[in-house]
């Protein structure tokens with residue numbers, strides 16, 4: 136019975152993730168969704184900036200703290216291995232939905248691309264960024280990353296293996312294609328407002344710090360020398376650039 140409940144929970148969490156992921160494309164790109172990064176009533180500058188930074192910080196803290204091995208080890212003892220990842224995905228989705236809901240638009244335009252062709256290219260890049268994000272998740276392990284593999288394995292009484300270290304497809308070109316996809320999507324806008332710029336600069340800073348000082352440190356601890364060799368051969372974010380630590 137508990138296996139079925141865990142399974143249903145994991146499926147519902149995955150559906151919520153899909154909704155919040157699709158909503159993110161509409162939210163950042165100001166496309167189709169009822170509330171986007173630049174829609175709604177504009178309030179005073181200082182409180183809006185503080186609220187937006189607080190919303191981004193909630194996501195960053197949740198996302199980084201719950202992903203650390205020390206936290207995971209402790210948390211697995213409480214919730215069990217099967218649904219640990221689903222709870223992580225659920226928490227991230229809720230933090231994102233809260234951000235979409237409470238985001239304060241700041242509509243002053245910082246830059247605007249007036250040339251229609253360049254504007255269309257930039258919009259194309261926006262969707263390319265999101266596509267890179269989605270495809271990259273399949274290159275490591277989409278189903279493990281979003282908790283589905285764990286709930287399926289549990290249902291079939293298979294003991295889950297640790298996810299394998301991948302150096303395939305996009306991971307041959309950069310070490311962090313998912314984050315590169317986000318960076319491309321967040322910066323590629325024909326109209327950059329103050330609110331969008333705050334979002335983009337803060338997330339860029341967070342991505343660089345989280346990858347360099349948290350994720351890669353954990354990967355070196357976990358994988359060891361093969362990851363250090365990978366770091367020397369493959370650049371972090373910029374394809375074909377000199378590889379860096």
Ligand SMILES: C[S@@+](CC[C@H](N)C(=O)[O-])C[C@H]1O[C@@H](n2cnc3c(N)ncnc32)[C@H](O)[C@@H]1O
Nearest residue numbers: 271275299300301302306310311312313314315
């Ligand atoms: C949200 S994913 C982001 C992965 C990577 N930073 C990127 O931008 O493509 C985070 C998870 O991917 C795992 N990961 C990072 N690089 C990996 C690789 N080359 N192979 C397998 N898993 C990896 C990390 O251990 C972490 O659990």
